[in-house]
Amino acid sequence: xxxxxxxxxxxxxxxxxxxxxxxxxxxxxxxxxxxxxxxxxxxxxxxxxxxxxxxxxxxxxxxxxxxxxxxxxxxxxxxxxxxxxxxxxxxxxxxxxxxxxxxxxxxxxxxxxxxxxxxxxxxxxxxxxxxxxxxxxxxxxxxxxxxxxxxxxxxxxxxxxxxxxxxxxxxxxxxxxxxxxxxxx
Numbered sequence: 001x002x003x004x005x006x007x008x009x010x011x012x013x014x015x016x017x018x019x020x021x022x023x024x025x026x027x028x029x030x031x032x033x034x035x036x037x038x039x040x041x042x043x044x045x046x047x048x049x050x051x052x053x054x055x056x057x058x059x060x061x062x063x064x065x066x067x068x069x070x071x072x073x074x075x076x077x078x079x080x081x082x083x084x085x086x087x088x089x090x091x092x093x094x095x096x097x098x099x100x101x102x103x104x105x106x107x108x109x110x111x112x113x114x115x116x117x118x119x120x121x122x123x124x125x126x127x128x129x130x131x132x133x134x135x136x137x138x139x140x141x142x143x144x145x146x147x148x149x150x151x152x153x154x155x156x157x158x159x160x161x162x163x164x165x166x167x168x169x170x171x172x173x174x175x176x177x178x179x180x181x182x183x184x185x
Contacts, residue, residue, distance in 0.1 A: 023040050023041060023042050024040075024041040025038055025039070025040055025041070026038060026039045026041060026051050026054070026055075028055045028060060028066050028068075029066065030066060030067055030068035030071055031065040031066055031067060032067055032068070032071040033068065033070070033071050035068045035070065035071075037055065037058065037060070037068065039051070039054055039055070059072070097129045097130050097131050098129075098131060098135075100129045101125055101126070101129040101131045101135070101136055101139065102139060102143075104120070104125045104128065104129065105125060105136070105139065105140050105143070105144060106144070108120040108125075109140060109144045111144055111145055113148065113150075114145055114146060114147055114148025115147065115148060115150060116147075122136045122137045122140060
């Protein structure tokens with residue numbers, strides 16, 4: 001029977017055949033991952049072209065070299081490239097609101113001092129025009145400059161820092177006196 005199996009192997013390529021307990025066993029090995037599949041053929045030997053057709057029906061690719069169904073599925077899976085949708089063009093109303101916000105910034109922002117006049121702020125302009133605060137802030141910073149702290153606020157911050165240093169100095173003197181006299185601090 002060994003001669004019969006060798007002859008059958010040559011005609012039924014790429015499957016390998018063997019005979020086990022009177023049954024023909026056809027095995028297919030994947031050239032990519034090495035996975036095996038087998039078909040136990042009981043009874044009479046089928047024609048040689050039936051074996052490749054059986055594996056092809058199970059999803060094997062037998063054109064150049066045998067490739068199992070799972071390897072074929074991996075080859076078909078490609079990363080999905082999602083193109084970002086272009087931002088829709090602003091409507092006429094949105095353009096008008098942007099122009100209005102720009103004009104308000106121009107009228108109320110004092111470039112040399114870096115401050116708004118008349119109680120205006122990025123938030124107030126955004127609220128009055130219906131534009132987002134981030135857009136107003138970005139436009140002001142790009143075209144007119146950043147907000148600057150008022151001189152009065154800077155002076156007050158300096159006074160607070162000086163007062164904190166003075167308090168720390170007094171606390172240090174207090175701790176030294178308590179330690180020298182043996183008093184609880």
